[in-house]
Structures are given as C-alpha cells and as structure tokens.
C-alpha cells in the first residue's frame with residue numbers, strides 16, 4: 124500500500140515510493156528505494172523534504188499518515204462537493220457493453236496516428252526554429268482540428284495517449300502532451316471549437332523557447348542555482364521572440380504561451396502577475412504543464428502516479444491556481460486515467476479502459492496477468508465495470524501505478540476481452 128507520511132516519521136526499513144517536492148540527483152533523495160540507516164533518514168530530513176510516500180508492501184509500515192485509499196477518498200469528497208453533492212456521486216452510469224468497450228482500442232489506435240502526424244509537424248517547427256528559419260504555425264491546424272474531433276468522440280483515448288506516450292525528445296513529448304491535455308481541458312469546460320483549437324496550438328508551442336536553453340541546463344540532474352534558474356526562465360521570453368510575426372498565431376495563443384508560468388498568488392514568472400490579471404487559459408495551461416511535469420519520467424526519478432499529481436494540484440488550489448479550475452481538471456482527467464494500472468484487493472491486476480464520469484473511483488477495467496506471471500481471482504482478459512461491483516470488498520482498488528512499471532503493450536491489450544457479468 125502506498126502511504127503518505129511526514130518526513131519526521133521516516134524510519135530505517137521503510138521503502139520510499141516517491142518524494143514529490145524535491146528535485147535533486149542525490150541518490151538518497153530518489154524514490155523506489157529502501158532506507159537502510161538512521162544516517163540516511165537524517166540526510167533526507169536535512170534536505171528540505173516535508174512529506175514523502177512509502178510503499179508498505181516493500182518495507183516497514185508506520186501507524187501515522189493517510190493511506191492511498193484515504194487520499195483517494197478525500198479527493199473524491201472534494202470532487203463530489205463541487206459536482207453538486209451526493210446525487211451526482213450516487214448516480215450510476217449505464218452498464219457498459221462489450222461492443223462499447225472494444226471501441227476504445229480502435230479509438231486509441233486512431234488517436235495514436237493523429238498524434239504521430241502532429242508530432243512530426245511540431246518536430247519540424249522546432250527544427251526550423253533551431254535552424255533560424257521562419258516558423259509557420261498554419262500546417263498544424265489540420266491535425267489539431269482532427270484531434271479536437273477525436274476528443275469529442277473519445278476523450279479517454281486521447282488522455283491515454285497523453286499519459287502513455289514515450290519519446291527521446293523530452294521537450295517535444297511534453298509540448299504535445301500539454302497541447303492534448305489543454306484541448307481536453309478546454310473542451311471539458313464547454314469552450315467553443317475555435318478556443319479549443321487555439322489552446323491545442325499554443326500548448327504545442329508553449330515551450331519552444333527551450334530550444335535556446337543549453338541542453339546541459341535543461342537536463343541537469345542536480346539542484347539549479349539562482350543563475351541557472353534565471354537562464355531557464357528566459358524560455359518564455361525566447362518563445363515570444365521566436366514566434367513574433369508567425370503566420371497562424373493568434374493573440375489568444377500568445378497570451379497562453381506568455382502566461383504559462385504565471386501563478387495567481389503572484390509567485391510566477393516572467394511578470395509576477397496575480398489574480399484575475401492572469402487569463403483563464405493562462406492558468407489552465409499552468410495546471411496542465413505541472414501535471415505533465417509531475418507524471419513524466421525524469422532522469423532522477425520514475426513517473427509519479429496520476430492520483431499523486433492530482434493531489435498535489437489540489438494542494439495548490441486557491442494559492443497557485445483557482446480552485447474551481449483545479450477541480451474541473453481532476454474531473455476532466457479522472458482519478459484513474461485510461462491506461463493506468465490498478466491492483467485490486469483480491470490480488471487482480473488490471474488496466475483502466477474507461478472512466479465512469481459520474482463515479483470516478485469506479486472505472487471499467489481489464490484484467491491482466493500479475494507482474495509475477497501468475498493469475499489472481501479473475502482470469503486475464505476479463506473486463507469489469509467496477510461501478511457494478513462497488514459493494515464487493517475484493518473489487519476495491521488498493522494500488523495504482525503507471526503502466527510503464529510492467530512490460531505490456533497497451534494497444535494490444537485494449538481492444539479485446541469479455542465483460543464480467545454483474546454479481
């Protein structure tokens with residue numbers, strides 16, 4: 124079980140799952156490791172860590188600290204409150220059919236092709252910028268339009284792609300993800316097609332200024348000193364210079380790019396804007412940007428699970444970002460995004476294949492082999508609508524990980540399977 128604890132409760136023998144709030148290449152501050160001695164504990168405590176997550180299946184437990192289930196329940200309470208009380212949470216979505224569930228596999232394949240095409244185009248734009256050639260944003264409008272239509276048909280397929288895509292070029296991968304997630308976010312708020320499409324383009328281009336930052340600095344594993352931090356922060360100014368006069372760029376896109384690091388408490392950059400001086404889309408791109416940064420693999424740590432990233436975003440609600448936007452983002456992504464890996468109390472491992480939008484803690488899943496290769500209660504390939512099994516303790520979720528942890532091809536797993544009938 125993953126448990127959040129205060130650093131003062133850390134003891135030798137515990138297995139650190141992840142440390143979210145410290146960026147460092149220090150091997151003792153990395154996640155996924157066992158704490159061997161009291162001196163390691165003191166070392167971690169002296170490096171500014173306030174809270175961390177431990178894995179009680181791999182190391183010692185502590186009596187204090189909320190469990191994974193409690194964190195999820197708190198998150199669900201917050202979502203339920205905003206969504207209008209218990210009525211929404213109790214409202215059961217219609218039972219899924221096998222045909223509906225098989226569709227998601229085909230949709231992920233189609234979405235994958237669209238994202239691949241967009242990736243080539245955005246890659247070309249970045250190459251032009253690096254070579255000092257003029258940039259033209261107009262060619263990406265067609266894949267953006269097709270992706271917007273895909274989001275309307277199957278938001279889950281696009282979320283899965285944004286969370287599972289891998290690339291050697293981190294700036295390109297992050298830029299595409301921010302574009303996709305921002306389109307999903309704007310669409311979930313009912314914004315019109317023109318805004319959704321502009322949000323996508325701006326998301327694709329928001330970090331283009333990083334091409335002028337030395338790779339050695341962008342990939343630096345250790346803590347950045349104030350001088351290095353200020354060089355990296357110049358990427359917003361570089362982006363605006365590179366994109367000045369670019370055909371296809373609108374004032375809204377420029378605002379999104381300009382404000383993606385501004386925060387409502389005035390702590391952001393480059394202008395330290397606060398409150399309503401930051402455009403709604405400027406805040407939304409900020410939320411998406413940090414969500415993708417937390418859930419992405421880094422050279423000094425593995426990817427951090429979506430529910431932990433969402434919990435961090437809720438922690439910043441009201442200080443860095445407007446609370447209602449944070450809550451809407453969680454509803455948009457879902458607590459267990461499609462493609463993530465769950466472990467059930469009965470020992471079953473399963474992939475999330477669809478979110479129940481009115482019951483975010485009870486997605487539709489497909490069982491897979493356990494990492495050890497043996498099967499648990501449910502045979503692999505079984506699709507289960509957890510909302511229909513919510514009263515059965517064996518079907519409660521006890522762990523949540525990203526699929527990178529195990530060696531399976533999600534595109535192969537998604538399209539098939541039989542639906543488990545309700546109890």
Ligand SMILES: [Fe+2]
Pocket residue numbers: 329330358383384
């Ligand atoms: Fe940025």
